[in-house]
Amino acid sequence: MVLNPVLGKLVSKRVVLASASPRRQEILTNVGLRFEVVPSWFKETLEKSSFTAPYEYAVETAKQKALEVANRMHIKHMRTPDIVIGADTIVSVDKQILEKPVDKQDAYRMLSRLNGKEHSVFTGVAIIHCHSKDNQLEMEVTDFYEETKVKFSELSEELLWEYIHSGEPMDKAGGYGIQALGGMLVEYVHGDFLNVVGFPLNHFCKKLAELYYLPSKHNIQHKKYDSIPSVDTFENLSDGESSNFTERKVASKLDHSGMHSSGAAYTSENTSAVRTGFTVPLENQNAVSQSAPKLPSKILELMDGFRASKALFVASKLKIFDHLKDKGPTKAVDIANYVGASVCGTERLLDACASLGLLEKTPQGYSNTDSANTYLTSDGKYSLHGYIIHSNDHLWPLFTNLEFAVKEGSRQNHRAFGKKADDLFKDYYHRQEVKQRFMAAMHSIARLTARDVATAFDLSQFKSACDLGGCTGALAYELVQVYPNLKVTVFDLPEVIANTSYFQPSGQHTAPVTFVSGDFFKDNLPEADLYILSRVLHDWPDEKIHVLLSKISAVCKPGSALLVAETVLDEQKTHPSVAVLQSLSMTEGKQRSSSEYKQLLEKYGFTDVQIKITGNLLDAVLCFKKNLSL
Ligand SMILES: Cc1cn([C@H]2C[C@H](O)[C@@H](COP(=O)(O)OP(=O)(O)OP(=O)(O)O)O2)c(=O)[nH]c1=O
Structure with missing residues (x-):
């Protein structure tokens, strides 16, 4: 459900989350945002010493992650997305930047530095609006960051190692996950909790409110990478206040070649325009104020529900979740070979599953999410596989004939299976499969x-x-x-x-x-x-x-x-x-x-x-x- 008109603005757009982080996917899914997941291939290797403050590094990395995805999708002739969202979370202690640990020793090094102290967690976020004009990709970049302060208790060596051996630190900035076991290490949190988990949702909504609702560019006081947004709230916004965000666009010098252009980038305002390879001012762009009706997100979701169900059914039937169980990321071609299906068809199905949160997709391939491992593999204790196959083989054909069922007031076994209900019931007990x-x-x-x-x-x-x-x-x-x-x-x-x-x-x-x-x-x-x-x-x-x-x-x-x-x-x-x-x-x-x-x-x-x-x-x-x- 979309609770406020700000997120409603994105319902009709093709939104792409340029992140493999399951936490970010969950935070945005939980508020009803519909998006595709295309993890970025941008390597987090920007030269840290070229940034004067840690948050600048996070913002730039977020931007580069999103730009890489926007460019790749455009070049690969996939339908150009409307919006690409990138994010990067770092932990900063004593002006040092901590990212994800590379191994257990590294995790130990990080956690020891955080032990008993207060540190900052910064998440940089980039929102890129894309337009394809004459096959040229134009992009408008808005970015911001959020800071949350977290203090660790004094922790014993033994506890730190026990935590490291849990495996939780490895894919998390600073080597801890506040949302799970790592929460036990934390004495206090000042600021947005979700920011620590990887996505500052509240600031994101305020930023969208700025982009879509503020009446004119004169009212905007852009702050130099200020973490405080220009709007105090995203509540009570009506579509009457809506305006196209490009009205308020300002040009800036932004290099998106993948390198941070030291000195120039961080004197810019936090909204900027990019044409692939060039910097383009947008001041002259036509800005048409649109007042669209409130989007019926629930209805849109229902309209599409059958596709999602069928994607789940087919992936279950092909035993894709079984194949990926206890496996590292696996390429589409290997999965296609295993299930004996076409590579292009399998890849589409795998992407659909990733967009539904059933699989995770990284440049290395596809892997099961935790819930796929628990509920979708056929041999798990809480496996729903049996019911999913029943839904596909039995309920789906019945529901395909729902119109007849309503008109005639009877179950449609004869139409769906060519059998009467009684004969079908006998099948349940006599035909082995x-x-x-x-x-x-x-x-x-x-x-x-x-x-x-x-x-x-x-x-x-x-x-x-x-x-x-x-x-x-x-x-x-x-x-x-x-x-x-x-x-x-x-x-x-x-x-x-x-x-x-x-x-x-x-x-x-x-x-x-x-x-x-x-x-x-x-x-x-x-x-x-x-x-x-x-x-x-x-x-x-x-x-x-x-x-x-x-x-x-x-x-x-x-x-x-x-x-x-x-x-x-x-x-x-x-x-x-x-x-x-x-x-x-x-x-x-x-x-x-x-x-x-x-x-x-x-x-x-x-x-x-x-x-x-x-x-x-x-x-x-x-x-x-x-x-x-x-
Ligand atoms: C500090 C902290 C970080 N994290 C996570 C959030 C991010 O997913 C991760 C930091 O790594 P990031 O590089 O920001 O993100 P990612 O590698 O997970 O995904 P991508 O680069 O594709 O966007 O650490 C927690 O889940 N809990 C925490 O308490």
Whole structure:
């Protein structure tokens, strides 16, 4: 969501972040900015002694990083970006500049210098507006810096080495990351915290406000690389105040050849114009004041959502995240060879994944982000791979026929798969690969939600539980970990039970979990103090639910309980949207609100209905059987 009109100004523009830093990507993504990531190849080798102050070095490096990307994109005949953002973060102590350590000794040297002292973190930022005119690239450069003061506590050698061995210092200026373990070293921070993490967001927004909103150039008091912006705030700006930033452009001597032109560059104002290879004043440029309507960023995001989903699905299907797991940066051509796909197509897909924050791209190649390693590789404990493949192979074709589903009021299995719903359901259990895909999908969601469901209520009073339709046993295994005295029976169809061994967790005592096959609509239910229905009720029509809840109610002894795990809708039934959207492809079942679950469960003799919204994909409903028989 774009919270203020300043960032809204960038929504329709092709914005490129010339940085490989995952922190910068995250900071800008978090505020709803949409951008591509093209890491800069500019080597951070400017001669430090030629700068009179450390921040000048950071500003110049940021500028050179952004200029390199803007030029490269233009030369490679990629569509010229509208805006390129570059940044460089340095740590400065005793007038010395510390960048990223090259090895552990270097990290130790840096951290020892910071130990017990206050230092400054400077981030230089360059915003380059690009125009392609007669195939010539014109660029207008705006830059600024932000300073934050940070003080380290007195730290022991042992602690410093322990921190270094954590591996965290290596890709961070000054050899520490304040946002993670390094935060423990810090006594205080004066100034913008995000500036330390790599991007001064507040100053950036103020700078955009200056560029896009200040009424005329006469009002601008450009300061010589002043870290204090001309605007105090970027709030309450309306498009009525908008003006084209080129109105306020001033020419300056800026050399973008990659070398810092000592003396000249830092007497310039902080907005300047560059034509590739030349310095061009912009004072005569036409400046048209535009008042555009507020950009519907949410709608734009939805319009594009399908592309992003499909890129994720295809990369998962091709097992790109598996291939990159535990690997250093890998070139597109090697990935293409591995997956047996075209190099150009693979490169496009990899770039799309990088722009979505699923991969990191550096000049050395592509690598998994942390979340790709955790959630997108197929063998991770919390892997969503199974559900992603199910979404691609099963849900995508159904949603392609959504228009028919809405018009005809029925699920579109016949159109999507050439089969009726019943035949398809049989496929889940009879065709091996379909069955495994379905089980892997259910397993993905169960793993991700199991801890929150298991701990939503204190279940330690129960000695035995029966998870009806418990599939791979993911929730059961979590329950016996949380409640060591509990024994859980997983009850599911024979075809499912026959395939559960593949999903058994390794390195866990599995004896308290047993698997029993049967049909919960027809067969006797195993005895238990606690029955569990996880993601079952929403799937079935009222008649089937009647059969199931009547059976459970009948076997429940007084004091026994039923735990239901479902996404609980709000009373208006419009949130959470993940559940409302799921309803679009449902046949006979439905999602329910808190009051509907309460009403339903009370109807079958359950009382004390308690509902816990977990914040995860599944919520939990617990109710108890009183001495009532139906
Ligand atoms: C001091 C500090 C730095 N950092 C990071 C921010 C930057 O990513 C990095 C400094 O290196 P930079 O050279 O500024 O950036 P980068 O190499 O990560 O990415 P690129 O050059 O492609 O833009 O240190 C933290 O994450 N936490 C901290 O507390």
